[in-house]
Amino acid sequence: MGRTSRKRSTLANRAIAASAALLLGGGGLVAVNVYASAGEGRSHQRPPQSENAGQAMSTIDCPDVANELTDVPRGARWQVDRELARIDSQITQAYKRFADQKEQIEQDPAFAENAILNPLKQKRLSSLERIANAIDRVGERPQGLEALAPCTLRADDSQGGEEPGGQDGGQGQDGGQGQDGGQDQGQDGGQGQDGGQDQGQDQGQDGGQGDGQDGGQAGGGQAGNGPEASDFVDITTVQPNVSQPRQRRGSSNGAFTTECGRNEAGKFNSDNVIVAPGVSNGAHHMHDYVGNQANDAFATDDSLAAAATSCRNQGDKSTYYWPVLRLQNGQAEADANADGGGKEGNVGEIQTPSQVTLKFAGSPVSKVTAMPRFLRIITGDAKAFVNGNANANASWSCTGFENRQLKDKYPICPEGSQVVRTFKFQSCWDGQNSDSANHRTHVAFADANGRCQNGFKAIPQLQQRVVYNVPPGPGFALDSFPEQLHKPVTDHGDFINVFDENLMNRVVNCINTGRKCR
Secondary structure (H helix, E strand, C coil), X not given: CCCECCCCCCCCHHHHHHCCCCCCCCCCCCCCCXXXXXXXXXXXXXXXXXXXXXXXXXXXXXXXXXXHCCCCCHHHXXXXXXXXXXXXXXXXXXXXXXXXXXXXXXXXXXXXXXXXXXXXXXXXXXXXXXXXXXXXXXXXXCCCHHHHCCCEEEECHHHHCCCCCCCCCCCCCCCCCCCCCCCCCCCCCCCCCCCCCCCCCCCCCCCCCCCCCCCCCCCCXXXXXXXXXXXXXXXXXXXXCCCCCCCCCCCCCCEEEECCCCXXXXXXXXXXXXXXXXXXXXXXXXXXXXXXXXXXXXXXXXXXXXXXXXXXXXXXXXXXXXECEEECCCCCCCCCCCCCXXXXXXXXXXXXXXXXXXXXXXXXXXXXXXXXXXXXXXXXXXXXXXXXXHHCCCEEEECCCCCCCECCCEEECCCCCCEEEEEECCCEECCCCCCCCCCCCCEECCCXXXXXXXXCEECCEEEEEEEECCCCCCCEEECCCHXXXXXXXXCEEEEECCECXXXXXXXXXXXXXXXXXX
């Protein structure tokens, strides 16, 4: 499969110039964002535009198409994935136009309807029609997709309250407790190529208008689209909030730890082969990669199986990846003019973790069964800022305070303590599929008692712990889609199992017999 790429339009220089600097020191943060947010959220969850008259707008809010497509026939998936990528790029382009013209929109809300929302609706209608046609050719035509075309404006969060869920953690056992109780919503959503003309409607609009001169800040630092002061909280003010299900008779309480390094070699790209295969820059933000060294948008099962690995045990060629963390210290970064980097509003020095732990754990109520080779799992929701936090699953904490977990806040750690990101992946598998159309329904979280439901089988649960030695205070940010404003709630992790059969059997045996293995 050839590389699909396009010339990306970039963040406008004048908007970036208007962004306030992130000020470090004294635990303080000053950040004034001129950027809006756009993304895939259920439009009925937000106030309609007519109710927002006179309010400052921050978000283009669109129904999430990917979440509605749970039964896409295999023969149509590649076409649907490409069209979802186009839909996401349409939103990205609309968001950038919105951000560039935000002042005019605030003065005349009708301008947004005419210049941004209506054209976006027409493009989405064209893409939704193509999705329906692709599925119709090999299966039953989906009905009602056109209802997903309209998008609305959402008022600034500062006027409508913060995102819910502040300290509900993500650190407890799988599911049923709010913190791990959701499945990823196809979270990278096929972001990427927009090429094409949307039946004549997209000419010159979504095919990329930038000349490579607009993106990022030459000197690094904040890009104008987040984070802000309300995104941080002093970890010492958070109450302990971690609970675990009780271990029951028949549980599997062993563990297997695989050592794959900290991405010391600096393998980064802004692809996402799980949700946007064959689409360059499908994630619109940089990922850290450990394990498999061949992961990009064009990797196949065969190429992953044949690749080198950074894991000490060469039987583990799995790929583990997550958004990079950057120190917004005003220093020039290597990717200031790159897709996924400065062009997407992701600026600052990428931080190499001080520690990465990859552990596979058991079930509190049963034995586990082997994962199928090439099983794909995504945990968390990269669009949670606009989707809501139902599927947000990654959590944030500090060393020495890991019984206090945050889902939608970054921690401010005391002197001598390091920032910790934790990802607990789905631990129940449907027993048949290595992936699904929306990249979530083939796996599930256990319930509050640790049990798999609906005939799903318990599998080894991947638990990732990523630690960073960054200066105390709010001077860091997660890479994100530009419209997600670097919100901590958008953190997520991706995994493709490429263990060889013998090693996977050893993992299962170690877990089921209660041993700790490496």
